[in-house]
Structure formats: structure tokens, C-alpha cells
Amino acid sequence: MTTALVPVFAALGDETRWSILAALGESEASASALAGRLPVTRQAIAKHLAVLQEVGLVESVRVGRELRYRVLGAQLSDTARRLDQIGAEWDRRLAAIKTIAESL
Amino acid sequence: MTTALVPVFAALGDETRWSILAALGESEASASALAGRLPVTRQAIAKHLAVLQEVGLVESVRVGRELRYRVLGAQLSDTARRLDQIGAEWDRRLAAIKTIAESL
DNA sequence: AAATAGTGCAACTCTGTAGTTGCACTATTC
DNA sequence: GAATAGTGCAACTACAGAGTTGCACTATTT
Numbered sequence: 001m002t003t004a005l006v007p008v009f010a011a012l013g014d015e016t017r018w019s020i021l022a023a024l025g026e027s028e029a030s031a032s033a034l035a036g037r038l039p040v041t042r043q044a045i046a047k048h049l050a051v052l053q054e055v056g057l058v059e060s061v062r063v064g065r066e067l068r069y070r071v072l073g074a075q076l077s078d079t080a081r082r083l084d085q086i087g088a089e090w091d092r093r094l095a096a097i098k099t100i101a102e103s104l
Numbered sequence: 105m106t107t108a109l110v111p112v113f114a115a116l117g118d119e120t121r122w123s124i125l126a127a128l129g130e131s132e133a134s135a136s137a138l139a140g141r142l143p144v145t146r147q148a149i150a151k152h153l154a155v156l157q158e159v160g161l162v163e164s165v166r167v168g169r170e171l172r173y174r175v176l177g178a179q180l181s182d183t184a185r186r187l188d189q190i191g192a193e194w195d196r197r198l199a200a201i202k203t204i205a206e207s208l
Numbered sequence: 209a210a211a212t213a214g215t216g217c218a219a220c221t222c223t224g225t226a227g228t229t230g231c232a233c234t235a236t237t238c
Numbered sequence: 239g240a241a242t243a244g245t246g247c248a249a250c251t252a253c254a255g256a257g258t259t260g261c262a263c264t265a266t267t268t
Contacts (some may be wrong), residue, residue, distance in 0.1 A: 025194040073193070147229085147246090
């Protein structure tokens with residue numbers, strides 16, 4: 001299953017979500033724990049985590065009575081790979097057109 | 105000048121803008137030309153192009169009386185590289201924590 | 209058993225923005 | 239010089255989503 005690309009970027013296009021990802025990049029944490037460090041409510045964070053989980057950037061594990069979230073760097077790297085391929089393809093094609101144009 | 109990352113993702117988090125980028129990935133085009141191929145008005149496309157240009161994904165060149173837009177694959181590849189580094193850093197750090205935890 | 213920490217869900221506000229219509233302006237092209 | 243193709247700008251609508259408050263529920267701890 002290859003995750004659709006656009007929703008991933010939409011998820012990454014929000015500063016608050018990057019704050020959450022950055023925090024999770026240092027250590028796993030629950031929504032409540034994150035709410036202690038960030039200037040938003042726990043409910044807002046829960047919504048962001050749902051978005052991030054939907055696009056596979058985050059996964060959750062039950063630990064006692066808390067839901068602990070973990071960031072998935074591999075998904076980010078996979079997205080990066082696909083992005084790089086698209087950019088390279090554009091430049092390749094446009095360079096080819098330019099070459100043809102100049103040969104006229 | 106390293107472009108801020110989040111605005112780039114916000115720009116990439118829209119399907120219509122991807123349609124525009126895909127079209128420009130095949131050949132340069134003006135806002136009016138793009139409006140002929142896509143199911144949105146020329147004005148809407150102009151706004152999207154402004155957003156894309158703001159984050160450096162697109163540049164424009166005057167050709168006669170038209171403003172022709174060109175996609176910049178290099179900016180996409182650069183973004184991809186930075187994204188990959190971030191993902192790798194997360195996984196590296198969390199793996200280190202896991203190792204420490206298991207050694208207890 | 210009681211207190212509590214963590215979560216889930218719903219309703220609401222508010223801002224941002226995607227998209228539209230309409231008109232004015234300008235440089236072409238004939 | 240007149241018609242026209244391309245763009246620029248402004249006002250407006252409509253919807254998505256970021257954030258809030260409030261309450262209910264549940265599984266822990268003590």
C-alpha cells in the first residue's frame with residue numbers, strides 16, 4: 001500500500017504538527033504529555049495526532065492507561081524518495097524539450 | 105537562502121496545485137493556457153501559481169505578452185533531501201533510546 | 209470504594225483560503 | 239488604429255480545519 005502523497009504533504013503543512021513531530025522525534029509521548037509541552041490543548045493535539053496517524057507518519061501503542069505515540073521516520077524518508085523522483089523527472093523532461101528546441 | 109520547509113509542504117498539500125505542477129512538468133505554460141486544460145478559472149490558477157512561486161517551486165518568464173511558468177524540480181529534490189535527513193534523525197535517536205532502555 | 213489520570217466525543221467559534229464573477233489595463237497582432 | 243489575447247486586481251461566497259470548552263467514560267492507582 002503506497003500512501004497517497006498529497007494528504008501527507010497536507011499533514012506536513014502545519015507548524016503545530018511539526019512541533020508535535022519534533023517532540024515525538026525526541027521521545028514517545030501521549031497526547032496529554034504533549035499538551036504539557038505545547039501551547040495548545042490536549043484535544044487539539046489529539047486531532048493532529050489522528051491526522052498524522054492517518055497518513056502513516058505516526059503510530060500508537062497502549063501503555064497502561066495511556067496511548068503513547070511514536071513517530072515513523074521511515075514514512076518520511078519514503079515520501080522524500082518519491083518527491084525526489086518526481087522533481088528529477090520534471091527536470092529530465094524539460095531539459096529534453098530544451099535540447100530539441102535548441103536543435104532547430 | 106534555505107526556504108522554510110513548512111510553507112513548501114502547505115503548497116504541496118493541494119490537489120489542484122499538483123495538477124498545475126504536473127502540467128508544467130510536461131511543458132512550460134501561462135496561466136491562461138493552464139486554465140484551458142484544468143477545470144478551474146484562470147484567476148484561481150494565477151493564485152496557485154503565486155503560492156508556488158512564493159515557495160520557489162515555480163518561476164516565471166515573460167514571453168511576448170504572456171507570462172510563462174516553469175517548474176523547478178531542483179527545489180523539490182532539495183526539499184526531499186532535507187525531509188529524508190529529518191526522518192533519518194528521528195529513527196536514529198529513537199533507536200538509541202530503545203537500545204539504552206533494553207540495556208537496563 | 210474513592211479519587212484521579214488519560215482518553216473520547218460533540219458542539220461551537222473563527223480564521224484562512226480555494227474558487228468564483230466582474231472589470232480594468234496593457235501590449236500585441238492584424 | 240481597432241480588435242484581441244493575456245494579465246492584474248478587488249470583492250464576494252463557501253467550505254475546511256485549527257482551536258476551544260464542556261462533559262462523559264474508563265481504567266488505574268492508593
